[in-house]
Amino acid sequence: MLNLDSLRFPRHALPSALEDLRREVRAFLADALVPYSAVVRSNTWDGFDPEFSRKLGARGWLGMALPKQYGGHERSALERYVVVEETLAAGAPVGFHWIADRQSGPVIARYGTDEQKRRIIPGIANGEICFCIGMSEPNSGSDLASVRSRAERVADGWCVNGTKIWTTNAHRADYMIALLRTDSGGESKHRGLSQFLIDLKHTKGITARPIRDLTGRGHFNEVVFQDALLPADALLGTEGEGWKQATAELAFERSGPERYLSCFLLLSRLVDEVRDHASPATLAKIGAEVAWAATLRNMSLAVAGMLNEGIDPGLQAAIVKDLGCQFEQRLPGLAQELVALEPTLAGSGSDYQQVLGNLTQLAPSFSLRGGTLEILRGIIARGLGVR
Numbered sequence: 001m002l003n004l005d006s007l008r009f010p011r012h013a014l015p016s017a018l019e020d021l022r023r024e025v026r027a028f029l030a031d032a033l034v035p036y037s038a039v040v041r042s043n044t045w046d047g048f049d050p051e052f053s054r055k056l057g058a059r060g061w062l063g064m065a066l067p068k069q070y071g072g073h074e075r076s077a078l079e080r081y082v083v084v085e086e087t088l089a090a091g092a093p094v095g096f097h098w099i100a101d102r103q104s105g106p107v108i109a110r111y112g113t114d115e116q117k118r119r120i121i122p123g124i125a126n127g128e129i130c131f132c133i134g135m136s137e138p139n140s141g142s143d144l145a146s147v148r149s150r151a152e153r154v155a156d157g158w159c160v161n162g163t164k165i166w167t168t169n170a171h172r173a174d175y176m177i178a179l180l181r182t183d184s185g186g187e188s189k190h191r192g193l194s195q196f197l198i199d200l201k202h203t204k205g206i207t208a209r210p211i212r213d214l215t216g217r218g219h220f221n222e223v224v225f226q227d228a229l230l231p232a233d234a235l236l237g238t239e240g241e242g243w244k245q246a247t248a249e250l251a252f253e254r255s256g257p258e259r260y261l262s263c264f265l266l267l268s269r270l271v272d273e274v275r276d277h278a279s280p281a282t283l284a285k286i287g288a289e290v291a292w293a294a295t296l297r298n299m300s301l302a303v304a305g306m307l308n309e310g311i312d313p314g315l316q317a318a319i320v321k322d323l324g325c326q327f328e329q330r331l332p333g334l335a336q337e338l339v340a341l342e343p344t345l346a347g348s349g350s351d352y353q354q355v356l357g358n359l360t361q362l363a364p365s366f367s368l369r370g371g372t373l374e375i376l377r378g379i380i381a382r383g384l385g386v387r
């Protein structure tokens with residue numbers, strides 16, 4: 001039966017005290033982003049620049065909600081939200097630290113050993129460590145629990161064999177958190193999975209081959225493990241509890257403002273393009289999208305507030321990602337409809353045309369990364385009690 005009680009987005013205005021932080025971040029970005037072209041900025045969380053990440057780390061804006069004891073800053077999820085929102089809206093190149101700050105750090109803080117936390121969290125908070133997510137495999141994307149890559153116990157640790165795919169930044173990351181099979185699981189494929197913290201720079205037997213996307217960039221990879229030997233302390237959390245841990249990781253992955261801000265730069269450039277000669281029909285269409293952006297922001301803030309209070313936002317995060325993807329995938333088409341300028345490839349045409357060209361090529365992937373819309377709708381149906 002449909003259970004609408006669970007469909008609540010508790011209103012969560014950001015405390016006004018956070019406006020000082022917002023102003024500070026904006027002032028920093030106004031200066032720090034001068035060297036980056038509009039098209040580079042339109043890559044938002046795909047933009048990769050270790051130097052920029054270190055600058056954010058030096059300001060205390062990474063690992064913000066991680067424990068102080070291990071090098072984090074123990075600030076609230078809402079303070080982190082402000083920094084993430086501002087950096088994305090401005091198109092800052094956050095890709096180097098993105099995965100580490102968003103999900104690997106929180107997962108290590110929750111499940112890691114004391115030694116793992118001491119070793120890794122300071123580097124995440126300083127913007128010095130890049131992480132990647134080793135979940136998807138050929139034939140195990142949506143059906144994640146069917147992963148076949150396996151880690152077998154050997155004398156001094158674990159021996160890993162198998163293939164991961166679509167692994168963003170694996171060719172340049174320091175670590176991967178991988179979901180691997182440590183046991184057949186018997187009748188349930190959700191059993192027998194474990195997470196591992198894999199040092200990609202110092203482990204033999206791992207090959208990352210970049211896969212090119214529509215823009216020609218090779219940011220994700222196929223990663224092959226051939227008898228890769230991991231030390232015993234590479235196990236992250238509890239053996240056999242990988243499914244529960246990976247699901248918690250996905251909640252971090254699906255809950256942020258990035259799920260509707262991928263095309264925000266295009267929306268603001270579109271407003272600039274039509275500012276002086278917009279027809280009433282154009283204004284109405286742009287106004288409708290701005291209303292979507294404002295509504296999605298409130299919903300996304302509700303998710304951040306729930307996380308801050310330790311409430312599981314799985315259902316709400318899936319709804320924000322579903323609606324957010326529809327919004328951001330619509331914008332490149334709307335921009336072409338409203339302004340008679342063709343999208344162009346990087347390096348030719350105006351800034352606006354290059355941003356439009358880049359986002360037109362990237363947009364189809366928005367509804368795949370982090371779980372497809374069909375899978376999210378299954379989560380929503382389950383959350384509402386109809387599945």
Ligand SMILES: Cc1cc2nc3c(=O)[nH]c(=O)nc-3n(C[C@H](O)[C@H](O)[C@H](O)COP(=O)(O)OP(=O)(O)OC[C@H]3O[C@@H](n4cnc5c(N)ncnc54)[C@H](O)[C@@H]3O)c2cc1C
Nearest residue numbers: 133134135136141142166167168365368369370371372374
């Ligand atoms: C830009 C980008 C970056 C990514 N980065 C990473 C990463 O860093 N690490 C990582 O592990 N993965 C990453 N992925 C992989 C991503 O998580 C998977 O592509 C996604 O989960 C879908 O899996 P799949 O590609 O195997 O498609 P499939 O699971 O084969 O799905 C194909 C189609 O079938 C539909 N479908 C599948 N099952 C069902 C069902 N039960 N009911 C209804 N419809 C269904 C899907 O919705 C989809 O439309 C990335 C993907 C992209 C596009």
